[in-house]
Amino acid sequence: MLAFQVGFDACGISKTDYLQDQVVHLNHWLDSGYHGEMGYMERNTEKRLDPRVLVQNAKSVISVLLNYYPGNPDISTKPPKISRYALSLDYHVVVKDKLYQLLGLIRKEFGNVEGRAFVDSAPVLEKSWAVRAGLGWIGKNSLLINPSLGSYVFIGELIVDLEIETNTTQTPNRCGTCTRCIDACPTGAIVSPSVIDSRKCISYLTIEKKTPLTEEEQNSLNGWCFGCDICQEVCPWNGKAINTNCDDLLPKQEILNLVPSELKSISNEKFDTVFSDTPLSRAEYKRIILNSNDHK
Numbered sequence: 508m509l510a511f512q513v514g515f516d517a518c519g520i521s522k523t524d525y526l527q528d529q530v531v532h533l534n535h536w537l538d539s540g541y542h543g544e545m546g547y548m549e550r551n552t553e554k555r556l557d558p559r560v561l562v563q564n565a566k567s568v569i570s571v572l573l574n575y576y577p578g579n580p581d582i583s584t585k586p587p588k589i590s591r592y593a594l595s596l597d598y599h600v601v602v603k604d605k606l607y608q609l610l611g612l613i614r615k616e617f618g619n620v621e622g623r624a625f626v627d628s629a630p631v632l633e634k635s636w637a638v639r640a641g642l643g644w645i646g647k648n649s650l651l652i653n654p655s656l657g658s659y660v661f662i663g664e665l666i667v668d669l670e671i672e673t674n675t676t677q678t679p680n681r682c683g684t685c686t687r688c689i690d691a692c693p694t695g696a697i698v699s700p701s702v703i704d705s706r707k708c709i710s711y712l713t714i715e716k717k718t719p720l721t722e723e724e725q726n727s728l729n730g731w732c733f734g735c736d737i738c739q740e741v742c743p744w745n746g747k748a749i750n751t752n753c754d755d756l757l758p759k760q761e762i763l764n765l766v767p768s769e770l771k772s773i774s775n776e777k778f779d780t781v782f783s784d785t786p787l788s789r790a791e792y793k794r795i796i797l798n799s800n801d802h803k
Contacts, residue, residue, distance in 0.1 A: 509616070510571050513608040514753055515663075516656055517572040519640025520673045523565045523666070525557045529635050536702065543706040544717055551630035561630065562623050564668040569609070570633075570640040572651075573602055575756045576659035576748045582758075583736065585767045587799035590710065590734025591659065593786040594758035600784075601755045602626040602663040610665060622667035633662040641675040647700040648688035648738035654678060657745040681744075688738035693729045697738070709735035713798050714790065720797075732770060732798035733787055759785065770799040 510518035533555070542548040554561040558568060575592055577583075583591045592598065606624035614620050625631045634651045638644060643653035650658040682700075689697045696707035705711040709731050712724050729737070739745055751757065761781045765773075773781075778792050787795065 509612045510569070510609055512612060513605045514573070515571040515605060515609075516574045516660070517642050517653060519570050519637070519642045519675050520671050521568050521570070521636060521639040521675060522670075522673060523558050523568055526555075526632060526635055529556060529632055533632075539704070541698075541702070541704045541706065543711055543715070545705065545711075545715055554630040555632050558631065558636075558666050562666045562668075564621070565666045566670040567667050567673075568636045568640070569665040569667065569671075570637045570642055571602075571606070571609070571663045571665070572637070572642055572653060572656060572660040573598075573605070573663070573753060573756070574656050574660055574749070574751045575753070576657070576745075576751055577756070577758045578750050580758055580763055582762055582765055582767050586730030587732035587767060587770050588730050588736075589732065589762075589770075589787070590736050592661070593733055594762050595756045596759070596784050597786055597788070598661045598756070599626050599628055599786075601753070602661050606663050606665045610667070613667065613669065617669055620667055620669045622665050622669075625664045625666065626661070631664055631666075633664055636664055637662050638677060639675070641677050644678050644680040644682070645701050646688065646742065646744070647682050647686065648692075648697060648742065649701045649703045650739065652682075652742070652744050654681065654744070657748045658739050658742060659745060659748055685743065687741040687743065691737050691741040693737065694727045709737070713794075728798060732795055733790060770795065772796075 508518055537549060559565045577591050577594055582589050603624045603626045610622050634645060637651050643651045646652040652658045653660060694707040696704050698704045709728055712720060713731055713733050775792050782788050
Protein backbone atom coordinates (compact mmCIF):
# COMPACT_ATOMS: atom_id res chain seq x y z
CA MET A 508 0.00 0.00 0.00
CA LEU A 509 1.23 3.48 -0.87
CA ALA A 510 0.80 4.73 2.70
CA PHE A 511 3.44 2.30 3.96
CA GLN A 512 5.90 3.57 1.36
CA VAL A 513 5.97 6.98 3.04
CA GLY A 514 6.27 5.49 6.53
CA PHE A 515 2.78 5.21 7.98
CA ASP A 516 2.08 2.25 10.27
CA ALA A 517 -1.57 1.71 9.35
CA CYS A 518 -4.00 2.95 6.74
CA GLY A 519 -7.69 2.58 5.98
CA ILE A 520 -10.18 4.17 3.62
CA SER A 521 -13.81 5.18 3.99
CA LYS A 522 -16.29 6.97 1.76
CA THR A 523 -17.16 10.54 2.64
CA ASP A 524 -20.46 10.74 4.42
CA TYR A 525 -22.35 12.62 7.09
CA LEU A 526 -21.29 11.32 10.51
CA GLN A 527 -24.83 10.88 11.77
CA ASP A 528 -23.69 8.56 14.55
CA GLN A 529 -21.61 11.38 16.07
CA VAL A 530 -24.32 14.06 16.23
CA VAL A 531 -25.80 13.10 19.60
CA HIS A 532 -22.39 12.46 21.17
CA LEU A 533 -20.91 15.77 19.97
CA ASN A 534 -23.96 17.82 20.98
CA HIS A 535 -24.12 16.21 24.43
CA TRP A 536 -20.41 16.86 24.98
CA LEU A 537 -20.76 20.51 24.01
CA ASP A 538 -24.06 21.06 25.86
CA SER A 539 -22.45 19.62 29.01
CA GLY A 540 -19.67 22.19 28.78
CA TYR A 541 -17.06 19.45 28.66
CA HIS A 542 -15.04 21.43 26.09
CA GLY A 543 -14.22 24.07 28.70
CA GLU A 544 -12.53 27.11 27.15
CA MET A 545 -12.03 25.43 23.77
CA GLY A 546 -14.58 27.67 22.06
CA TYR A 547 -13.42 26.55 18.63
CA MET A 548 -15.12 23.20 19.28
CA GLU A 549 -18.49 24.98 19.10
CA ARG A 550 -17.77 26.31 15.61
CA ASN A 551 -17.88 24.63 12.20
CA THR A 552 -20.12 21.81 13.39
CA GLU A 553 -21.30 20.96 9.87
CA LYS A 554 -17.71 20.71 8.67
CA ARG A 555 -16.88 18.38 11.55
CA LEU A 556 -19.77 16.12 10.70
CA ASP A 557 -19.46 16.19 6.91
CA PRO A 558 -16.06 16.48 5.15
CA ARG A 559 -17.83 17.30 1.89
CA VAL A 560 -18.57 20.71 3.39
CA LEU A 561 -14.89 21.13 4.23
CA VAL A 562 -13.35 19.81 1.00
CA GLN A 563 -15.01 20.43 -2.35
CA ASN A 564 -15.88 17.27 -4.31
CA ALA A 565 -14.58 15.04 -1.52
CA LYS A 566 -15.15 11.36 -2.26
CA SER A 567 -12.85 9.39 0.05
CA VAL A 568 -11.22 9.80 3.46
CA ILE A 569 -7.83 8.11 3.75
CA SER A 570 -7.01 7.65 7.44
CA VAL A 571 -3.48 6.87 8.59
CA LEU A 572 -1.73 6.11 11.86
CA LEU A 573 1.86 6.87 12.80
CA ASN A 574 3.34 5.29 15.92
CA TYR A 575 5.13 7.82 18.14
CA TYR A 576 5.91 5.72 21.22
CA PRO A 577 9.36 6.79 22.55
CA GLY A 578 9.68 4.38 25.47
CA ASN A 579 9.92 5.70 29.02
CA PRO A 580 12.39 8.59 29.16
CA ASP A 581 12.92 10.33 32.50
CA ILE A 582 11.32 13.53 31.24
CA SER A 583 8.02 11.63 30.86
CA THR A 584 8.23 9.58 34.05
CA LYS A 585 9.74 11.91 36.67
CA PRO A 586 8.08 15.20 37.72
CA PRO A 587 7.70 17.71 36.26
CA LYS A 588 6.69 15.49 33.34
CA ILE A 589 6.13 16.11 29.63
CA SER A 590 3.76 13.93 27.62
CA ARG A 591 5.57 11.52 25.30
CA TYR A 592 4.00 12.93 22.15
CA ALA A 593 5.71 16.29 22.71
CA LEU A 594 9.33 15.08 22.92
CA SER A 595 10.03 15.10 19.19
CA LEU A 596 9.55 17.34 16.18
CA ASP A 597 6.04 18.80 15.94
CA TYR A 598 3.76 15.99 14.80
CA HIS A 599 1.55 18.40 12.87
CA VAL A 600 4.46 19.02 10.51
CA VAL A 601 5.76 15.44 10.40
CA VAL A 602 2.42 13.75 9.69
CA LYS A 603 1.19 16.39 7.26
CA ASP A 604 4.43 16.17 5.27
CA LYS A 605 3.96 12.41 4.93
CA LEU A 606 0.33 12.89 3.91
CA TYR A 607 1.33 15.16 1.05
CA GLN A 608 4.02 12.66 0.06
CA LEU A 609 1.22 10.11 -0.07
CA LEU A 610 -0.90 12.45 -2.20
CA GLY A 611 2.04 12.72 -4.60
CA LEU A 612 2.19 8.94 -4.96
CA ILE A 613 -1.57 8.79 -5.51
CA ARG A 614 -1.28 11.35 -8.30
CA LYS A 615 1.46 9.33 -9.96
CA GLU A 616 -0.79 6.30 -10.00
CA PHE A 617 -4.21 7.85 -10.63
CA GLY A 618 -3.53 11.15 -12.34
CA ASN A 619 -4.84 14.56 -11.32
CA VAL A 620 -6.24 13.96 -7.84
CA GLU A 621 -7.07 16.88 -5.56
CA GLY A 622 -6.90 16.51 -1.81
CA ARG A 623 -6.21 18.14 1.53
CA ALA A 624 -4.28 16.81 4.49
CA PHE A 625 -5.47 17.20 8.08
CA VAL A 626 -3.61 16.61 11.33
CA ASP A 627 -5.36 17.71 14.51
CA SER A 628 -5.71 21.34 13.43
CA ALA A 629 -8.99 21.55 11.51
CA PRO A 630 -12.66 20.68 12.12
CA VAL A 631 -12.28 16.99 11.30
CA LEU A 632 -13.46 14.20 13.64
CA GLU A 633 -10.27 12.24 13.08
CA LYS A 634 -10.94 9.42 15.53
CA SER A 635 -14.37 8.78 14.03
CA TRP A 636 -12.92 8.48 10.54
CA ALA A 637 -10.16 6.18 11.79
CA VAL A 638 -12.80 3.92 13.34
CA ARG A 639 -14.79 3.89 10.09
CA ALA A 640 -11.61 2.96 8.25
CA GLY A 641 -11.15 -0.09 10.47
CA LEU A 642 -8.06 1.24 12.26
CA GLY A 643 -9.30 0.58 15.79
CA TRP A 644 -11.95 1.47 18.33
CA ILE A 645 -12.51 4.30 20.79
CA GLY A 646 -11.28 3.27 24.22
CA LYS A 647 -12.85 4.28 27.50
CA ASN A 648 -10.17 6.97 27.71
CA SER A 649 -11.68 8.40 24.47
CA LEU A 650 -8.51 7.61 22.49
CA LEU A 651 -8.29 5.48 19.38
CA ILE A 652 -6.86 2.05 20.20
CA ASN A 653 -5.33 0.01 17.40
CA PRO A 654 -5.03 -3.70 18.26
CA SER A 655 -1.43 -3.85 17.00
CA LEU A 656 -0.14 -0.38 17.87
CA GLY A 657 -2.11 0.56 20.98
CA SER A 658 -2.97 4.23 21.44
CA TYR A 659 0.42 5.95 21.15
CA VAL A 660 -0.39 6.97 17.58
CA PHE A 661 -0.92 10.15 15.63
CA ILE A 662 -3.94 10.19 13.32
CA GLY A 663 -3.97 11.91 9.96
CA GLU A 664 -6.52 12.23 7.17
CA LEU A 665 -6.13 12.81 3.47
CA ILE A 666 -9.49 13.80 2.00
CA VAL A 667 -9.48 13.39 -1.77
CA ASP A 668 -11.81 13.76 -4.75
CA LEU A 669 -10.94 10.25 -5.91
CA GLU A 670 -13.55 7.56 -5.31
CA ILE A 671 -11.66 4.60 -3.86
CA GLU A 672 -13.24 1.21 -3.41
CA THR A 673 -13.47 0.21 0.25
CA ASN A 674 -14.04 -3.18 1.81
CA THR A 675 -13.21 -2.16 5.35
CA THR A 676 -14.50 -4.09 8.33
CA GLN A 677 -14.70 -2.01 11.48
CA THR A 678 -12.71 -3.28 14.44
CA PRO A 679 -14.91 -4.38 17.37
CA ASN A 680 -14.43 -2.63 20.70
CA ARG A 681 -12.17 -4.82 22.82
CA CYS A 682 -12.06 -2.85 26.05
CA GLY A 683 -14.51 -5.29 27.61
CA THR A 684 -15.02 -4.77 31.33
CA CYS A 685 -11.62 -3.11 31.82
CA THR A 686 -11.77 0.23 33.64
CA ARG A 687 -8.08 0.82 34.31
CA CYS A 688 -8.00 4.21 32.60
CA ILE A 689 -11.11 5.40 34.42
CA ASP A 690 -9.77 4.19 37.77
CA ALA A 691 -6.30 5.69 37.21
CA CYS A 692 -7.33 9.20 36.16
CA PRO A 693 -6.41 11.30 39.21
CA THR A 694 -8.93 14.04 38.46
CA GLY A 695 -11.92 11.92 37.45
CA ALA A 696 -11.91 13.46 33.97
CA ILE A 697 -13.33 10.29 32.37
CA VAL A 698 -16.91 10.91 33.42
CA SER A 699 -18.28 7.89 31.54
CA PRO A 700 -16.79 5.43 29.06
CA SER A 701 -15.22 7.40 26.17
CA VAL A 702 -16.46 10.75 27.51
CA ILE A 703 -13.94 13.27 28.84
CA ASP A 704 -14.75 16.37 30.84
CA SER A 705 -11.86 18.45 29.53
CA ARG A 706 -12.19 20.88 32.43
CA LYS A 707 -10.81 18.15 34.70
CA CYS A 708 -8.28 16.69 32.25
CA ILE A 709 -4.63 17.38 33.06
CA SER A 710 -3.76 17.69 29.37
CA TYR A 711 -6.38 20.41 28.99
CA LEU A 712 -5.29 22.18 32.16
CA THR A 713 -1.62 22.25 31.16
CA ILE A 714 -2.10 23.10 27.48
CA GLU A 715 -5.52 24.40 26.43
CA LYS A 716 -6.85 26.37 29.41
CA LYS A 717 -5.98 30.01 28.88
CA THR A 718 -7.21 31.54 32.12
CA PRO A 719 -5.09 31.04 35.25
CA LEU A 720 -5.47 27.72 37.03
CA THR A 721 -7.27 27.70 40.33
CA GLU A 722 -5.42 26.41 43.37
CA GLU A 723 -7.41 23.18 43.14
CA GLU A 724 -6.44 22.77 39.48
CA GLN A 725 -2.80 23.50 40.21
CA ASN A 726 -2.79 20.86 42.93
CA SER A 727 -4.32 18.29 40.56
CA LEU A 728 -1.56 18.27 37.93
CA ASN A 729 -0.06 15.11 39.42
CA GLY A 730 3.49 15.93 38.35
CA TRP A 731 2.69 16.89 34.75
CA CYS A 732 3.67 20.25 33.26
CA PHE A 733 2.66 19.59 29.62
CA GLY A 734 0.05 17.00 28.75
CA CYS A 735 -0.59 13.73 30.57
CA ASP A 736 -0.11 10.04 29.67
CA ILE A 737 -1.68 8.33 32.69
CA CYS A 738 -4.69 6.84 30.90
CA GLN A 739 -2.38 5.47 28.21
CA GLU A 740 0.25 4.15 30.61
CA VAL A 741 -2.26 1.91 32.37
CA CYS A 742 -3.99 0.65 29.21
CA PRO A 743 -3.31 -3.07 28.63
CA TRP A 744 -3.26 -2.46 24.88
CA ASN A 745 -0.12 -0.38 25.38
CA GLY A 746 1.59 -3.10 27.39
CA LYS A 747 3.53 -4.28 24.36
CA ALA A 748 4.00 -0.91 22.69
CA ILE A 749 7.00 -0.84 20.38
CA ASN A 750 9.18 2.20 19.87
CA THR A 751 8.57 4.34 16.81
CA ASN A 752 10.69 3.72 13.75
CA CYS A 753 10.09 7.23 12.43
CA ASP A 754 13.31 9.20 12.92
CA ASP A 755 11.45 12.51 13.04
CA LEU A 756 9.40 11.26 16.00
CA LEU A 757 12.36 10.13 18.08
CA PRO A 758 12.80 12.33 21.18
CA LYS A 759 15.15 15.25 20.63
CA GLN A 760 18.47 14.59 22.33
CA GLU A 761 18.38 18.06 23.89
CA ILE A 762 15.18 17.06 25.67
CA LEU A 763 16.52 13.69 26.78
CA ASN A 764 19.58 15.43 28.20
CA LEU A 765 17.38 17.54 30.47
CA VAL A 766 17.10 16.59 34.10
CA PRO A 767 13.34 16.90 34.71
CA SER A 768 13.84 19.23 37.67
CA GLU A 769 15.63 21.68 35.35
CA LEU A 770 12.25 22.66 33.93
CA LYS A 771 11.49 24.53 37.14
CA SER A 772 14.15 27.13 36.43
CA ILE A 773 14.99 26.76 32.73
CA SER A 774 15.79 30.09 31.09
CA ASN A 775 13.67 31.47 28.30
CA GLU A 776 16.62 31.19 25.91
CA LYS A 777 17.32 27.55 26.75
CA PHE A 778 13.62 26.74 26.57
CA ASP A 779 13.50 28.10 23.02
CA THR A 780 16.64 26.16 22.07
CA VAL A 781 15.59 22.83 23.57
CA PHE A 782 11.94 22.85 22.52
CA SER A 783 12.12 24.58 19.14
CA ASP A 784 10.18 22.69 16.45
CA THR A 785 8.36 20.58 19.08
CA PRO A 786 4.74 20.86 20.27
CA LEU A 787 6.05 22.75 23.31
CA SER A 788 7.17 25.60 21.06
CA ARG A 789 3.47 26.51 20.84
CA ALA A 790 3.25 26.77 24.64
CA GLU A 791 3.98 29.85 26.67
CA TYR A 792 7.33 29.73 28.46
CA LYS A 793 5.80 31.22 31.61
CA ARG A 794 3.03 28.60 31.56
CA ILE A 795 5.53 25.72 31.51
CA ILE A 796 7.53 27.23 34.37
CA LEU A 797 4.36 27.74 36.41
CA ASN A 798 3.14 24.19 35.76
CA SER A 799 6.58 22.79 36.61
CA ASN A 800 6.63 24.50 39.96
CA ASP A 801 3.02 23.64 40.77
CA HIS A 802 3.45 19.88 40.50
CA LYS A 803 2.57 17.81 43.53
